[in-house]
Amino acid sequence: MKRIAGMLLVVLAVAGVLWADSALSITGAGATFPYPMYSKWFDEYHKKNANLEINYQSIGSGGGIKQVTEGTVDFGATDGPMNDDQLKAYQDKHGFGILHFPTVLGADVPAYNIPGVTAELNFTQDAIAGIFLGKITKWNDPAISGPNKGVNLPANDIVVVHRSEGSGTTYIWTDYLSKVSEEWKTKVGKGASVNWPVGLGAKGNESVAGTIKNTPNSFGYVELIYAIQNNVPYGRVKNSSGAFVKANLASVTAAAAGAAKNMPDDFRVSITDAPGKTAYPISSFTWLLVPAKFSDATKRDAIKGFVKWMLADGQNYTEALSYAKLPKEVVAKELKALNNVQ
Amino acid sequence: MATTTTTVPSAGPVAASRSFLSRLREGDEIARMITFLFAASVVLVTVLLVFELWQGSVLSRHKFGFNFFRTSVWDPIFEQFGALPFIYGTLVTATVSLLIAVPLGIGAAIFLAELAPERVSDTLEFFIDLLAAVPSVIYGVLGVFIVVPLMRQYIQPALRHSFGFLPLFQGPDYGVGFLTAGIVLAIMVIPYIISVSREVLLSVPRDQREAALSLGATRWESTWKVVVPFARAGIFGSVFLALARALGETMAVTMVIGNTPVISASLFSPGYSIAAVIANEFTEATGDLHTQSLIELGLVLFILTFILNGVARLLIVATSKRGSGMGNV
Numbered sequence: 001m002k003r004i005a006g007m008l009l010v011v012l013a014v015a016g017v018l019w020a021d022s023a024l025s026i027t028g029a030g031a032t033f034p035y036p037m038y039s040k041w042f043d044e045y046h047k048k049n050a051n052l053e054i055n056y057q058s059i060g061s062g063g064g065i066k067q068v069t070e071g072t073v074d075f076g077a078t079d080g081p082m083n084d085d086q087l088k089a090y091q092d093k094h095g096f097g098i099l100h101f102p103t104v105l106g107a108d109v110p111a112y113n114i115p116g117v118t119a120e121l122n123f124t125q126d127a128i129a130g131i132f133l134g135k136i137t138k139w140n141d142p143a144i145s146g147p148n149k150g151v152n153l154p155a156n157d158i159v160v161v162h163r164s165e166g167s168g169t170t171y172i173w174t175d176y177l178s179k180v181s182e183e184w185k186t187k188v189g190k191g192a193s194v195n196w197p198v199g200l201g202a203k204g205n206e207s208v209a210g211t212i213k214n215t216p217n218s219f220g221y222v223e224l225i226y227a228i229q230n231n232v233p234y235g236r237v238k239n240s241s242g243a244f245v246k247a248n249l250a251s252v253t254a255a256a257a258g259a260a261k262n263m264p265d266d267f268r269v270s271i272t273d274a275p276g277k278t279a280y281p282i283s284s285f286t287w288l289l290v291p292a293k294f295s296d297a298t299k300r301d302a303i304k305g306f307v308k309w310m311l312a313d314g315q316n317y318t319e320a321l322s323y324a325k326l327p328k329e330v331v332a333k334e335l336k337a338l339n340n341v342q
Numbered sequence: 343m344a345t346t347t348t349t350v351p352s353a354g355p356v357a358a359s360r361s362f363l364s365r366l367r368e369g370d371e372i373a374r375m376i377t378f379l380f381a382a383s384v385v386l387v388t389v390l391l392v393f394e395l396w397q398g399s400v401l402s403r404h405k406f407g408f409n410f411f412r413t414s415v416w417d418p419i420f421e422q423f424g425a426l427p428f429i430y431g432t433l434v435t436a437t438v439s440l441l442i443a444v445p446l447g448i449g450a451a452i453f454l455a456e457l458a459p460e461r462v463s464d465t466l467e468f469f470i471d472l473l474a475a476v477p478s479v480i481y482g483v484l485g486v487f488i489v490v491p492l493m494r495q496y497i498q499p500a501l502r503h504s505f506g507f508l509p510l511f512q513g514p515d516y517g518v519g520f521l522t523a524g525i526v527l528a529i530m531v532i533p534y535i536i537s538v539s540r541e542v543l544l545s546v547p548r549d550q551r552e553a554a555l556s557l558g559a560t561r562w563e564s565t566w567k568v569v570v571p572f573a574r575a576g577i578f579g580s581v582f583l584a585l586a587r588a589l590g591e592t593m594a595v596t597m598v599i600g601n602t603p604v605i606s607a608s609l610f611s612p613g614y615s616i617a618a619v620i621a622n623e624f625t626e627a628t629g630d631l632h633t634q635s636l637i638e639l640g641l642v643l644f645i646l647t648f649i650l651n652g653v654a655r656l657l658i659v660a661t662s663k664r665g666s667g668m669g670n671v
Contacts, residue, residue, distance in 0.1 A: 059625050062625060062628040086628070157514065164601030165622035165623060165626065188419065190419070192628065194417070195415065195416060195417035195420070200601065200602060201622070203597060203601070203622065207486070214490070214491060215517065
């Protein structure tokens with residue numbers, strides 16, 4: 001027994017030494033929304049660069065910002081850009097800044113389950129905000145039925161469903177509501193978790209989709225891919241140009257292209273309610289958070305190498321997972337910004 | 343307790359008669375010290391836990407003070423935090439679950455220990471232990487896919503039809519809410535109550551039963567009037583084990599309670615529990631005050647458990663002194 005244990009120890013020790021010798025390990029943590037995309041990327045990149053291992057923990061955007069600020073991970077990831085206070089906290093602690101790099105785009109869709117209604121509904125900004133503020137309580141309210149002529153909406157109470165846990169999906173949804181409704185902005189605000197005026201909380205995108213599917217007369221928001229996967233009907237949303245647009249990869253990229261012209265140098269931009277006739281209004285970037293300075297040059301080069309790959313070849317993997325590609329202008333700008341990582 | 347107090351004095355004189363060195367050499371002293379360390383670590387962990395929770399919630403304790411327990415707004419954006427709806431939800435769901443689980447669990451335990459043939463009892467015990475070991479997320483999934491639709495379509499309309507005049511059974515049929523969470527919790531804690539109570543009932547000495555029977559008691563009379571009172575302390579123990587689990591259960595509750603911080607007299611209303619909100623919001627809490635308020639909620643849950651455990655102890659002591667309980671053994 002003892003001998004076997006001893007041999008095992010030796011084998012483990014040797015393996016450990018070899019492992020440490022051959023592989024550079026980089027750790028990251030943060031956003032859950034792009035996790036399927038990131039794990040695919042890190043996996044593909046590892047196949048091409050066998051000596052580089054990127055470990056990513058999808059602990060949530062808030063956790064990602066916290067950990068990268070504390071320096072426990074090499075990079076972070078978030079669905080909502082860091083605010084000025086958080087940037088300042090990082091600068092104060094480390095003596096240098098942190099940079100945002102958009103990676104992909106996603107969208108929230110208004111999903112519903114109304115018995116007897118199979119038509120694709122049109123939602124105005126006022127209808128969505130009104131329902132979530134608890135001011136519109138019946139499906140046949142004129143604010144909903146107005147742009148849905150010919151659809152026989154019942155006089156039933158609307159059951160609002162939202163996320164119970166803090167999430168990037170909620171951040172995008174409340175960011176949109178804050179832009180289109182002054183009342184939402186002052187009463188509720190935007191964030192990963194908010195004080196909901198009405199509704200049931202369900203945990204996770206799957207659970208929201210499931211609750212909507214199982215609850216008659218329900219209305220809620222889910223990440224686009226979950227609505228598609230779970231076969232939950234979702235509606236078109238009126239954009240800032242007055243057109244009703246359905247969420248798909250093209251309309252989400254269009255929203256990003258509309259915003260790309262005025263992209264700030266630090267990439268911290270919200271593209272909800274973006275301009276453009278074909279733009280889907282509840283879309284968002286998701287970001288990697290990369291420190292501006294590395295003390296370890298091999299780590300720095302490895303991360304820069306990955307970001308470069310992600311902006312070029314990596315973008316080809318996005319659509320299979322229902323994430324929208326970055327517009328070309330944004331990619332070009334990011335490549336330039338990558339030089340600021342030292 | 344009874345066994346340790348009887349064995350320690352008898353071992354004492356023997357141990358003392360040998361020198362410390364010889365005890366050390368023979369390993370007795372080493373074993374004593376090591377096991378003492380293990381036992382002491384329990385106290386250490388508890389103290390550290392309280393210390394951490396206390397330290398970690400300093401901001402929110404200072405900002406809100408006692409208002410934390412009195413207000414019911416939970417707003418991470420405008421940083422207003424009040425714990426009342428969560429405390430309420432935790433207590434209500436735990437109470438509902440015990441109201442259902444205690445009669446069912448103890449009844450089943452009596453049948454298994456006293457009335458059922460041994461083979462049936464042992465077979466069922468196997469299944470009960472299996473149920474007790476099922477991870478809570480599985481109960482949560484069962485709750486979402488089976489209990490929630492049943493509640494919405496059948497149970498809630500039926501309850502409203504029969505008892506709708508009570509404020510307990512009013513409001514729309516969401517399917518999720520206090521009652522559903524209580525029922526799912528009850529399903530989860532019943533195995534604990536049955537398993538522990540059965541063991542306790544089986545350990546009641548045979549002569550107690552025989553004495554009752556010899557005095558002319560029927561089978562049921564000897565069970566209900568002699569065996570059950572004799573095992574009372576152990577049965578209470580099983581109930582408080584169940585209560586502890588119901589108070590702290592997170593995953594299954596958050597999946598069926600509706601996650602809405604409201605206080606409502608109706609059991610049909612969606613609600614929220616302390617454990618559920620911590621699990622839901624902790625990872626994405628960006629503001630310090632938000633994080634610290636969640637930690638303070640953890641402290642509240644700890645205190646709640648502490649108080650209820652204390653009450654349980656007192657109850658056991660009080661009842662066992664009065665009657666023919668385990669205290670006399």
